[in-house]
Amino acid sequence: MSDYIVRATAGNGSIRAFAATTRDLVQHAREIHHTSPVASAALGRMLTAAAMMGSMLKGDKDLLTLQVRGDGPLQGIVVTSDSKAQVKGYVFNPNVEIPDLIPGKLNVSGAIGAGHLSVIKDIGMREPYAGKIELVTGEIAEDLTYYFAQSEQTPSAIGLGVLVETDTSIRRAGGFIIQLLPDATDEMIDRLEKKLATIPYVSDLLDMGQTPEDILNMILGDFDLNILDKIPTTFYCNCTRERVEKALISIGKDELEKIIREDKKANLHCHFCSKEYDFNEEQLVALLDEAQ
Secondary structure, eight states, X not given: OOSEEEEEEETTTTEEEEEEEOHHHHHHHHHHHTXXXXXXXXXXHHHHXXXXXXXXXXXXXXXXXXXXXXXXXXXXXXXXXXXTOEEEEEESXXXXXXXXXXXXXXXXXXXXXXXXXXXXXXXXXXSOEEEEEEOSSSSSHHHHHHHHHHHSOOOEEEEEEEEEOTTSOEEEXXXXXXXXXXXXXXXXXXXXXXXXXXXXXXXXXXXTTOOHHHHHHHHHGGGTOEEEEEEEOEEOOOOOHHHHHHHHHHTOHHHHHHHHHHTSEEEEEOTTTOOEEEEEHHHHHHHHHHHO
């Protein structure tokens, strides 16, 4: 198993925890979207967070979407995950170049700027659940920590990291989410806060060869850590030509006739995986017949 998520509990069930290594899926996203280093870091953090949050979903058809909109040059990020931790995503402006925050530290917050974070969960209810917060720092981990506290009333500690090589490939990527459940004691919270204050950045831990299990043990080893399971996580887009054809049919007879009359062809681009779907005039006429 290459990329994977470890799910665990600690503190006699009063803490739940997730840790992930996601280098391969972040590298795949970088390759298909041709992202700059800072865009790779921002997208990689969001994909990693979405994978872990997706693994919290219960139903097979449940879906999670994270959206960031900012006034910085990156403009925005959209990622989705299902309950199997299959993720996909893209940035609005993949070619962002911005000076490092400090030498060697990519300026993700500067690329994103001020804005908001939205979390949308489609869990089979009549309407999806949607939570929205103003961005606190633009560093993503801190913003998601604030989201969990404000929108879900779940005190959390989140670490996300992406280490980019000088040739722009992804060297390491991963993260953790530690959440306190209602029966966590004040003494336990205090001990955990002190422990979290001493650990290195996630990207540094991964670069030192630490696994997700090692990271959780470093944070929660003194809290009777109990590893529950280990699940794969991958970059996966479910777009197909058939789904695109249905989308074209759904725009209606008049719009399809206009495309055939004026353009005699159509090209549809999937933002998530960058696949291109081309339709010639004959194929569009066949779809028009289905739409009538």
